Amino acid sequence: MGCGIPLFVIKWDSSVAVGVSKQDIREQIWDHMESQNLADFPRPVHHRIPNFKGSYLACQNIKDLDVFARTQEVKVDPDKPLEGVRLLALQVMDIPEELLEEHDIAVDYILTPTRVITTGCERPQPMGITWSKISREMMEKIPVLRSLRAREQQAGKDVTLQGEHQHLPEPGRQQAVPLSAGRRPPDTPGPEANSMEAARGSPAGEGAPLAADVYVGNLPRDARVSDLKRALRELGSVPLRLTWQGPQRRAFLRYPDSAAAQQAVSCLQGLRLGTDTLRVALARQQRDK
Incomplete structure (x- = not known):
């Protein structure tokens, strides 16, 4: 479906139409629009497709056409x-x-001029x-x-910016660690302390693997990230973040x-994608292997 310029009518004197050119007609329309204050932004309308007052309302009529709905x-x-038609x-x-990444916000509702x-x-x-x-x-x-x-850095979170190397604490200086993350205070180490510490040289290439990271390997060569996400949702095991490394099949x-x-x-x-059974392990254990 094509959409041209919405029209308004100017009465043309046919008695003077003999021998006139298209440019003559354009000039008369432009002059009439400006002299009668029919033009809208941008002005003056000469030597352009003219905008006219009420053009937006004229465009709204297209939504009542059956051909537009189909x-x-x-x-x-x-x-x-034609701005109204474009909307x-x-x-x-x-x-x-x-194409979606972990920082992309999902859309719940989409509102258009014609649909919800x-x-x-x-x-x-x-x-x-x-x-x-x-x-x-x-x-x-x-x-x-x-x-x-500054607030999150004080709480001990990793706030390394794009292109920066991960900041390491100075030797002999303890770094603040949030207790809400499930770690013990420095003076009360527990058996889980080492497993919760970040190990450097992550195989994922996006910071250190934690005890909260799970490795998934042996992905089919033709698998897509949507296939894995769908399987995780079906099993009720949706992660906070998924780092996809399809070429490495992990x-x-x-x-x-x-x-x-x-x-x-x-x-x-035992999770399978296609005919392949995936390898699943804690990421740190996989790295040690």
């Missing part, structure tokens, strides 16, 4: 008087799930700020990020704590 594709010219013709697109769409998306929403996606330039432009980063799952990760390992034993 059509799948609409071509709309980029001129100002009405906006096509909602679904993007491949492989419930997406039914079950993808978990991101929590907090993914500092590895924040650049120094963004920090300078958004002052609130600086205060949030993925890493981040869970809230070591107990949740161990439960996921037990739940995912």
